[in-house]
Amino acid sequence: MAEKIAITGAGLVGSLLGVYLAKRNFDVSIYERRPDARKTQLAGGRSINLALSDRGLEALARVGLADKVLREMAIPMYRRVMHDQEGNLTYQPYGKDGQAINSVSRSGLNALLMDQAEEHGVEIHFEQACAEVDFEQPALHFENVLSGEKSTVKPHRIFGADGAFSAVRGALQKTDRFSYSQHYIEHGYKELTIPPAKDGGFLMEKNALHIWPRGNYMLIALPNPDGSFTCTLFFPYEGDPSFSSLDSTEKARSFFKEQFADALALMSDFDQEWEENPNSSLVIIRCYPWTKNGKVALIGDASHAIVPFYGQGMNSGFEDCLVFDQLLEKHGTNWEPLFEEYQQLRKPDGDAIADLAMRNFVEMRDLTGDADFLLQKKIEARFAEKYPERWTPLYSLVTFSAQTRYSEAQALGQKQDEVMAQIMAMPNIHEKWDSAEVETKMLELIPEQGFSA
Ligand SMILES: Cc1cc2nc3c(=O)[nH]c(=O)nc-3n(C[C@H](O)[C@H](O)[C@H](O)COP(=O)(O)OP(=O)(O)OC[C@H]3O[C@@H](n4cnc5c(N)ncnc54)[C@H](O)[C@@H]3O)c2cc1C
Structure with a gap:
């Protein structure tokens, strides 16, 4: 008999996780606090979108959904267009030719993922708010948000995919040695x-x-x-x-x-x-551990809520699903080592993208209008084009290099900062930024193996 898995939250990550686990023949149920948005959405409601990039696409591709999402709902965005106070425009490509991040509708993507989960046999129960968790049995206690009726389910495993204010994490917060911060x-x-x-x-x-x-x-x-x-x-x-x-x-x-x-x-x-x-x-949430007893795990915003400035919150949650699935392939249903490796792998990456997202806020709001910053980006881009094996810009490491972990991208970014601080301190850099002298200096400062994906 298939193991029963309960997921709290039919948001972006919970729904995708449902698809992944159903494809591995688990008996999956999702419990969602809200009504079914596919039925209640009013025509003409506000459209809210988010940027889907390579990490999210990789995770969708592993369950055969990337092409469908790209075809049916994505608008590729190839560059940043900066508007100054007078309405003058400047442009900055996101990556190399043809590289883009994709604007997708949040509700459209969520509906597609819920449909896919149901097609694979997942049952989604709406208007069920998780109220308490028993980590021993394990068991989930729900309250129907309309009738107030209480119910309990006793699955074999529980995944808390119930977002930044996760009830499953809330229950973990009451257990010993659970670390938590909210900023x-x-x-x-x-x-x-x-x-x-x-x-x-x-x-x-x-x-x-x-x-x-x-x-x-x-x-x-x-x-x-x-x-x-x-x-x-x-x-x-x-x-x-x-x-x-x-x-x-x-x-x-x-x-x-x-x-x-x-x-x-x-x-x-x-x-x-x-x-x-x-x-x-806007809140940043960090916590640890992400799993309990080999029976309960947190995923997506429930384990790492970040600010939206790198466009990576959903992408990182989707990547959690992909990594979890790879570990499921490695460990089978040997849950304790699987959960342990999952949290050890993903926690440093969750922390790294949380930091990187704050850093990108400063870059976007402040520096994209700053002449030194734009020059630095131009020097980096020129060098990266000529020596791709030596330099991948940090933005590309995070956004277009799904094989590079967030924590690795962050470490490479720090080394790049050190090099660029020296380059930007060269006398008359604004005049000679594209000279052989600058290129030679960069080659001197960058090790053979480079700072690239
Ligand atoms: C302004 C803004 C812009 C963003 N832009 C981007 C972007 O461009 N790219 C990107 O990758 N990310 C972006 N993000 C981040 C992204 O929205 C989140 O990372 C993503 O939604 C996380 O998905 P999730 O499924 O983990 O959580 P959620 O999407 O929050 O879903 C959680 C689900 O759990 C349900 N739930 C909550 N509590 C309970 C309970 N007690 N019982 C049952 N169900 C419950 C909720 O109703 C919800 O459906 C942005 C975020 C914000 C705020």
């Missing part, structure tokens, strides 16, 4: 929309991620298939300017007119969206 950054975010053009086309360049870097804050925009863009303002809660200083729609509008005039001109529903869309917080 809210000083910025939150608000989503706004640039609607499609009258003919259904795009009002800005379609195949790009747009950024309005403004020092301590920024606006970004990703394209949707219907011609609209979902814009996200990352903004401090307190101080000047901040969500609290812009305490009226008029103030927000005049602030946008000053800082993001070209975007505001395209936002036909700005006033209503500013008033109605929430200010949402």
Whole structure:
């Protein structure tokens, strides 16, 4: 008889994990607190998108879903388009020719993964909120969010894929020697929309991620298939300017007119969206261990919630599923060593991407508008093109090099920083950045084996 596996959370990671485990012939049930979004979604609701890149695609490919997702719902974004205060544009490719990150609809991808899980025999139970966990039996206790009716299931294994505020992790927090930290950054975010053009086309360049870097804050925009863009303002809660200083729609509008005039001109529903869309917080969560008794494991945001600035939260959660599946192949159902190796492998990578994501926030909001930073990127790109075996830019290591662990990417990035600090300190670097002298210096500073994927 197949082992029974219960997953809490039918979000992006829980649904994909369901597909993986059902394909390995486990008897999988998912318990989700919310109603079935596939039935309740109102036509014309807000579209919220996220960037899917190589790590997520690798994980989807392992269960045969990458091509389907790319074909049916992805818009490739080949470059960053930076908008300055006057509306002038500068461009920065994401990777080599043809490399792109993909804008996908969060709800569309989630629905596709739930459909796939069900096609493979997974049962999804909606409106069931996990309330408590018994780690010994093991057992999960639920409360129906509508009726309040309580129920208990006793699977062989439990996976907590119930997101940043995981109930399974909450139960683990009450156990001995469980470490946990939660940090809210000083910025939150608000989503706004640039609607499609009258003919259904795009009002800005379609195949790009747009950024309005403004020092301590920024606006970004990703394209949707219907011609609209979902814009996200990352903004401090307190101080000047901040969500609290812009305490009226008029103030927000005049602030946008000053800082993001070209975007505001395209936002036909700005006033209503500013008033109605929430200010949402951003949290970093770290914890350890991720598993208990060879019976319970955390995965995705439940084990490592990060800020969204590298576009890697979902991608890293999908990578968790892929790594888990590789370990399942190695260990079979020898769960204790499997869980142990899973957490030992993934914890350093979760920590690394958490740090890298904060670092990328500073780069995106601040440095993409900075002449030294842009020059440094140009020197790196030129060198990487000529000596690909010696240098892969950090962004590419994280985004396009799925075979390089996040922790390895971070370590290589630190070494690259040391080299670039010396290069950027060379006299007159702005004049001679593409000279033989700079190239020779870089070759001197970089070891034979290089800093590449
Ligand atoms: C503004 C923003 C932008 C982002 N952009 C990107 C991006 O571009 N690229 C990227 O890779 N990542 C991005 N992310 C991160 C990404 O959204 C998360 O990493 C991803 O959603 C994690 O998936 P998950 O399934 O682990 O958790 P979730 O998506 O949070 O799903 C958890 C599920 O569990 C359910 N649940 C919660 N509690 C319970 C309970 N007690 N019982 C039962 N069910 C429960 C929830 O209802 C939910 O369905 C972004 C995040 C934010 C906030």
